Amino acid sequence: MDRLIFHENLSKIKICFYFCLIISGGFIFRYIFFPFDIPLSLDSLSYFWYGIDLSVTKSFPTTHDLANNLWPTFLSLFFSLTNSENPLDFMFIQRNLSIFFSVMTSIPMYFLAKRFIKKEIALIAPLFFIFEPRIIENSLVGVTEPMFIFFVVSTLALFFSNQKKLILFSFVLAGIFCLVKYEGLIMVISMFSIMFFRFKKEKKDLIYPMSAIGIFLLVIMPMSLVQIDTQGYDGIFSHVGAGANIVSQDVFNVDTEYTKFFPQLGLTTFLKLFGWILIPSYIIFLPIGIFYFFKNRENKKIELIIIGLCAIIPALYAYSRGIADTRYLFVIYPILIIFVLNCIDWLIRKWPRKYNFRIMIIIFLIITSFFFLNFKDENAHNSEVFAIISKNIEGVKVVNDLNLGVSSYFSPAILHNENDFPKTEDSIRKNVLILDIDNYNSIDELLKSEHFIDTYGNHIDEDKRKMTHLIIDNSPMTKGFLKELFENETKYQYITKIYDSKDDGFSYHIKIFEINYEKFNLQN
DSSP: OHHHHSSSSOOHHHHHHHHHHHHHHHHHHHHHTOOTTOOOOHHHHHHHHHHHHHHHHSSOOSSOOOSOOHHHHHHHHHHHTOOOSOHHHHHHHHHHHHHHHHHHTHHHHHHHHHTTSOHHHHTTHHHHHHTOHHHHHHHTTTOSHHHHHHHHHHHHHHHTSSOHHHHHHHHHHHHHHHHHOTTHHHHHHHHHHHHHHHTOSOGGGGHHHHHHHHHHHHHHHHHHHHHHHHHSSOSSHHHHHHHHHHHHHHHSOOOGGGOOOOHHHHHHHHHHHHHHHTTTTTTTTHHHHHHHHHHSOOHHHHHHHHHHHHHTHHHHHHHHTTOOOGGGGGGGHHHHHHHHHHHHHHHHHHSTTTOOHHHHHHHHHHHHHHHHHHHHOOHHHHHHHHHHHHHHOTTOOEEEOOOHHHHTTHHHHHHHTOOSOSOOGGGSOOOOEEEOOTTOOSHHHHHHOSOOBBTTSOBOOGGGOOOOEEEEEOOTTSOHHHHHHHHOTTSOTTEEEEEEGGGGTOSSOEEEEEEOHHHHHHHO
């Protein structure tokens, strides 16, 4: 492959053949770890329901509090064409569309890299992106990042073009990625600033940055008006402005009781997670790559760094509010890849004949990615959890908060047991209420409590706070008094075990108990 692809004077046929190979490899790799029998949960389930409701009612929902609705609106187009009564079929479509955007990002990734490094080295860029294990994991979840990153990379590939028409068109794509995730607005603002700097010499050229602003606003306007009409906010400027308001208030707020923004926590979390996303593929190449990237200073390199720094501002904000999620950093992977390519270029120039670095890198990426994903693969465990919850969800109304891996499957389990799908979320049985039990040290204290809060810290209405079931596993994180019940099932006469996963041969051991308040009240 090295002689066929990675050399100068490449033909278009060879480049197309190369992309067919790596795109096929990207799809194959993702389907190896595809969670076929596991439903969506958490954020991806929210997008799923928005898309389902839109496809069923043919009108934009007003009951879904999503800041940006382009991704679920896009999903609804495919949901409308699907003839199935199985919710998993619709979730399969959502995951596949996510995979499509993730894999196809390899194409604009090449064109972006080509703006900063020679063509035969730029061809390695798609490999680093398409086989990055976290990007693969994220593409299987059905959330917004794959679509967002696809349009971000495409935008930057056009923005660093020498053709003014392509530069202007980049703001069409910039508008699209802001409609996918409002955090992209910070990057767009930096792009506007760069545009004014590029064309500052001639007043007549100022028409280009002004046109870029106009194009951007025209693109985001229709969906923003939909959001204003259905949610009361535009979903882009409203949320970025709200974040800026929290930061400005907390900077001057001396009352720590009401502080929501902690910069020291944000910086610490950023450094930790940034180091984590460099493993396993980037950490070896990055230091040398950064050095050689800055060795020849060019305006476009400085512009790329400015955009990259702006891209991590939402991550720093989220981390400063205690939201530690690596997904906020995925958008800077394309810039990290460009750094890495500078190191690879140096290696090839230093030892041009002694080592076949290109083939070695391909093998390295595939092997490290496979082992990383295999190590983190929890499909078998998640499949068992979903099967257990689906079997026992009937009658469960209020339960203890065990862990996110279990509680996140309550809503999909309810959906799994419904008939006549597709139908709107409002017509589905309401989700199980999950109560926070961190402040309790005994069963009696838990059942007598009158001040329950849910997992989001919200106080529960009195008529809803009576716990109906306890779900307990034998993990080290389980509360001590729940472990006692797990090991001694008959300890309390008013609590009856109704399910044990070992009876069904599952490797994950979990027990479900039902509470009898008539017996409890007689004894207390």
